[in-house]
Amino acid sequence: xxxxxxxxxxxxxxxxxxxxxxxxxxxxxxxxxxxxxxxxxxxxxxxxxxxxxxxxxxxxxxxxxxxxxxxxxxxxxxxxxxxxxxxxxxxxxxxxxxxxxxxxxxxxxxxxxxxxxxxxxxxxxxxxxxxxxxxxxxxxxxxxxxxxxxxxxxxxxxxxxxxxxxxxxxxxxxxxxxxxxxxxxxxxxxxxxxxxxxxxxxxxxxxxxxxxxxxxxxxxxxxxxxxxxxxxxxxxxxxxxxxxxxxxxxxxxxxxxxxxxxxxxxxxxxxxxxxxxxxxxxxxxxxxxxxxxxxxxxxxxxxxxxxxxxxxxxxxxxxxxxxxxxxxxxxxxxxxxxxxxxxxxxxxxxxxxxxxxxxxxxxxxxxxxxxxxxxxxxxxxxxxxxxxxxxxxxxxxxxxxxx
Numbered sequence: 001x002x003x004x005x006x007x008x009x010x011x012x013x014x015x016x017x018x019x020x021x022x023x024x025x026x027x028x029x030x031x032x033x034x035x036x037x038x039x040x041x042x043x044x045x046x047x048x049x050x051x052x053x054x055x056x057x058x059x060x061x062x063x064x065x066x067x068x069x070x071x072x073x074x075x076x077x078x079x080x081x082x083x084x085x086x087x088x089x090x091x092x093x094x095x096x097x098x099x100x101x102x103x104x105x106x107x108x109x110x111x112x113x114x115x116x117x118x119x120x121x122x123x124x125x126x127x128x129x130x131x132x133x134x135x136x137x138x139x140x141x142x143x144x145x146x147x148x149x150x151x152x153x154x155x156x157x158x159x160x161x162x163x164x165x166x167x168x169x170x171x172x173x174x175x176x177x178x179x180x181x182x183x184x185x186x187x188x189x190x191x192x193x194x195x196x197x198x199x200x201x202x203x204x205x206x207x208x209x210x211x212x213x214x215x216x217x218x219x220x221x222x223x224x225x226x227x228x229x230x231x232x233x234x235x236x237x238x239x240x241x242x243x244x245x246x247x248x249x250x251x252x253x254x255x256x257x258x259x260x261x262x263x264x265x266x267x268x269x270x271x272x273x274x275x276x277x278x279x280x281x282x283x284x285x286x287x288x289x290x291x292x293x294x295x296x297x298x299x300x301x302x303x304x305x306x307x308x309x310x311x312x313x314x315x316x317x318x319x320x321x322x323x324x325x326x327x328x329x330x331x332x333x334x335x336x337x338x339x340x341x342x343x344x345x346x347x348x349x350x351x352x353x354x355x356x357x358x359x360x361x362x363x364x365x366x367x368x369x370x371x372x373x374x375x376x377x378x379x380x381x382x383x384x385x386x387x388x389x390x391x392x393x394x395x396x397x398x399x400x401x402x403x
Contacts (some may be wrong), residue, residue, distance in 0.1 A: 003250045007211060008144055010250040011274065014151040014213040015267045019080045023214055023277035023299050025320050025352040031345060031382035032079035033375045034153070037361030038072040039084040041366050045071050046050060047315035051346060055100035056092060058087045062138035069143045073150060076372045077379075079213070080151050081206060081357075083140060087157025088165065090203035091134040094332035095124045096166075104171060111169030115188040121166070124196040128200045136203070151214060154207025158219035158282070159196040159237035160230075166192070175224045180185045193237035197369075201244030208245050208276050215245050216279040216301070219292070223284020223303075230288050235295050238280070242296040278323055283360060289314045304328075304359025308347035321351045324359035325374075330366045334373070341374065345382060 008014040018032035040046040048067055050058055058064050068084040088098050088106045097109030112121050140378035144152050160178075165171075167178040182189040206216050217238065222230060280292045281301025290313055292384040293300050301313040311321055325344055329337050341356075350352030356378050362371070 001188065001247050001249070002267070003209070003276070004040055004207075005246055005378055007250065009213050009226055009252075009274075010150065012253070013149050015250070015252050015274075017079065017149060017151050017213075018353060019151050019153075020190070020213060020277060022353040023076040023279070024274070025173055026355050028380045029383060031331050031348070031354055031356050033378050034078040034080040034082065034355045034356050035072070035362050035371060036216045037257070038076070038078060038084070038371070039069050039082055041362050041364045042366040042371070043075065045075075045367075046343070047388075055102075056086060056089065057154075060135045062135050062142055063136075065139040066142040066146070068111070069139070070074050070146055071391040073147065073369075075368060076375050078375055080153050081143060081147055082153040082155060082216070083136075083143065083212065085136065085155070086172040087138075087155075087162065087200070087220075090126075090129055090199045091135065091162065091166075093127055094120070095198055096126045098165075107170040108166060111177070111190065114183065115185050117190045118192045122191055126195070126198040126202055129206070133203065133206045137206050140207050140210035142394060150205070152212045153214045153216055153279075154204060154212030155218060156200040156204040156207075156241070158217050158222065158234075158280075159193050159200060159241050160225070160234045161218065161220045162196040162200055162220055163189075163192050164221045164224075166196070167328075172221075175221055178221075179224065179229070189233060193234070194240070196355045197240040199239040204241065205244040205248070208248055209339075212276075214279065215241060216281060217297070219285065222282040222288060222292075227287050227291065230267050231291055235291055238292075238295040241281075242278055245276055246296055250276070261356075281396055284309070290316070293319050299355070301357065302359065306333065308344060308354070309350045310360060311348075312351040315351075317350070318352065320353040320355070322355040322357050323348075325356065327358045327360050330358075330363065330370050330374075334370075335376070337370070337376065341378065342381070345378070374377075 001008045014020055018028040021028045023030050065084045069081050073081045091098050098106055101107045112118055164175045164178040167181055208215055251273050253271055277298045279299040279301055280297035283303050286306040289300055299320045299322055302321055304324050304326040308324055309320055325341055329340050
C-alpha cells in the first residue's frame with residue numbers, strides 16, 4: 001500500500017534526510033543522531049510542562065505530546081524526533097486496566113496468568129484502536145507539520161514485552177511468570193502473542209499513516225529469553241506486528257527527485273519503490289540480533305553490551321545498525337565520553353551505515369547540555385571523516401531542521 005501523496009516520505013520532505021538515508025544503508029554527509037527517551041525525562045521544559053499531568057494523560061493530549069516531542073529537536077538539533085508516547089498506550093485504549101506508576105513503570109490492574117485470563121483478555125477487540133487512537137494520530141500530524149524536513153519516528157512495544165507486562169502485572173527482573181506460561185501452556189501463550197501483535201501492530205501502523213517516516217519496535221524484555229525460546233515463542237509474533245507496516249511504501253524519484261513533479265512518461269523509469277524503514281531494538285539481546293533482524297526489520301538497534309563491530313559481524317555485515325553509546329558515560333568527564341563516542345563511531349563504520357544512539361534510554365539525571373554537545377560533536381567529526389574519504393554524495397543532504 002502506497003502512503004498518502006502528502007506523507008513526508010512521499011513528498012520527498014524527509015526521504016533525503018540523514019536518518020532515512022542511513023536507515024536505507026547509505027552513508028549521508030554526517031552520521032545521524034537521536035536518543036531513545038529524548039522526549040522528556042532530562043529536560044527542564046518537559047518537567048515544567050508535565051506538572052500536574054499523569055504520564056498516560058500527557059501521551060493522550062495531542063498538543064502536549066507534540067510539544068514534548070519537539071522539545072529535544074529544538075534544543076539538541078537531533079536528526080529525528082520520536083513521538084512522546086508509551087508502549088502501553090494501545091493496551092489502555094483497547095480497554096486494559098493499566099497505569100504508569102511513578103518510580104515503578106506500567107502496572108496492570110490484573111495479571112494475566114492462566115488460559116482463562118488470556119481468553120478474557122483477548123475478547124477485547126483490537127479493531128477499536130481504529131477510533132481510539134485518534135489522539136495519537138492527531139499528535140503525529142501536529143508534530144510532523146512542525147518538524148518540516150526532520151523525520152518523526154513512530155514506535156511501539158514488541159509483542160513479548162507487552163505480554164510480559166500483562167503476565168507479570170508490571171515490571172519484573174526475570175519475567176518468570178511470562179516464561180513459565182509460554183512453556184506450561186503454549187496454546188494460551190500463542191493466543192496472547194497473537195493478540196499483542198495485533199494491538200501493537202495497529203498502534204505502529206497508525207503512527208506511520210499519520211506521518212511518521214520510520215518505525216521502531218522496542219522489545220525491552222527480550223533479553224530474558226534464550227535464543228531457542230525467542231525463535232519459537234516470540235519471533236512469529238514480532239513478524240506479525242512488523243507486518244502491519246511492512247506493506248507501507250512510497251515512490252522516490254531517482255537522484256532524490258520528486259516523482260509527483262516528474263513528467264508522466266518518465267515517472268516509472270525515474271521512481272524507486274521504497275518501504276518505510278523499520279528498526280528493531282532490544283535490551284540484552286546480543287545473542288538474538290540475527291533473529292531480531294529476520295522478523296522483518298531493516299535496521300537493528302544494539303544496546304551498550306555488544307560492540308557495534310561485533311554486532312555487525314553477527315548480522316553478516318549487511319544490516320544498518322543503530323547505537324550504542326553507554327548511557328552511564330553521559331555523566332562522565334567530557335574527554336571520557338568523547339573517547340567512547342569516537343570508539344562507537346569507529347566500530348559503526350564496519351556496518352553498511354550507522355545511526356548514533358544510546359544503548360538504552362536517556363537517564364533522567366542527564367545534563368541536557370551534554371546531549372546538545374554530543375550531537376554537535378558527532379555531526380562535526382563524521383562530516384570531516386566523510387570529506388576525507390570522499391564518501392559524501394555528490395548532492396549532500398541538507399541538515400534537518402525543526403521549522
